[in-house]
Amino acid sequence: MSSRVQRKRIRKDPAARRAEIVDAAAAVALAEGLECITLRRIGEDLDVRPGLISHYFPSAEELVAEAFGTAARNELDGLLPAAAPGQRPTERLARFFAHTTGDAYDAISRLWINARHLSRYRPLLRDRVAEQEGAWRGRLAELLHEGVAGGEFRTADPDVTTIQILVVLDGLGAHANTDISNRPTAARVRARPW
């Protein structure tokens, strides 16, 4: 992949290099798991010495936390993007449900399981997980409130409904690493106004 023949140093803008590192780490997090984010591995991906990663992230845990935050934020942006003009809450929610079911969502489910478990031992990551949980909950709640205000959705308490949706989503996603075969499709959530 990278040239072994001779190292040619490329001196980059610190901010750009840092972003590059985080992006690489986020990609590894999604594809292979947060524990695969090692100084050696990320350095290899960027064709750079491991020490350089340490230079930007004195503690490896910081990079792991940052990588998760970036990956989760990007995924959320894909699931609940800013409303296009004239787009109704029902359409946006339908899009959300369409993307959160099916095998394509497995990678994100795996990431969440991964992060929630690793949080047990990594305080910095735990903080990021809490932050992202808040972001996801907030963005979905906002949508539900809009839908209720516009008369498209009907629920006693949009905030409670938000949590209920996320709980079911987490419950369904729990098996992303284990379920080989068919999912319990019977337990699918209804993607229509309630």
Add this chain to the structure above:
Amino acid sequence: MSSRVQRKRIRKDPAARRAEIVDAAAAVALAEGLECITLRRIGEDLDVRPGLISHYFPSAEELVAEAFGTAARNELDGLLPAAAPGQRPTERLARFFAHTTGDAYDAISRLWINARHLSRYRPLLRDRVAEQEGAWRGRLAELLHEGVAGGEFRTADPDVTTIQILVVLDGLGAHANTDISNRPTAARVRARPW
């Protein structure tokens, strides 16, 4: 804890020693996590050389899988024990819900998150997780069927309801490692006949 002064070999019955090792590993799994099951750690707990653990479990992954299986099975037995004579399904289900909510269940939630994540990399563990998921689902489904047959529960399909309950339980348990504060109690499942 253990005597460092002099090692006195204690030669035990293989089956007993093996069970002792698995029990110790299961305890570590519940208290600290599956990745804390190391040859050194378990050997230390039993005041025995690490090599002995290898003797019984040529591959460490086998021990991890076995430990999870034992821990999960024990917990299930505590949550859904065999019906005492005259005990009605409603009482048994109430007991189940009583034990699966609240902080006391956090340790089990943590274990499941742990196992489901680690399953990503450990095939033997993945098999055990699938096995235990089947056991939990089967035991709960059996109870629901009894309740429906006896007229205590009302549901179109007990098997679907079983999965729905477990999905919600998994969803609620997902935050066992991260939630510091109050849970979304609003999203609690109803522990009464439906």
Add this chain to the structure above:
DNA sequence: GATGCTATTGAGTGTGCGACCAATAAGCAA
């Protein structure tokens, strides 16, 4: 009390990890 089986030990191997640090060179500014 002697014998044999094997549970148990002790010591060692190799791997991958994060962290540390002095030396080096890229590229900007003067």
Add this chain to the structure above:
DNA sequence: TTGCTTATTGGTCGCACACTCAATAGCATC
């Protein structure tokens, strides 16, 4: 062009891990 800042390198250290294997000693059996 010269010089300076610092991004980047290269090498090293210590740790924890699983795994291997010959040597040892409990303990049951005879």
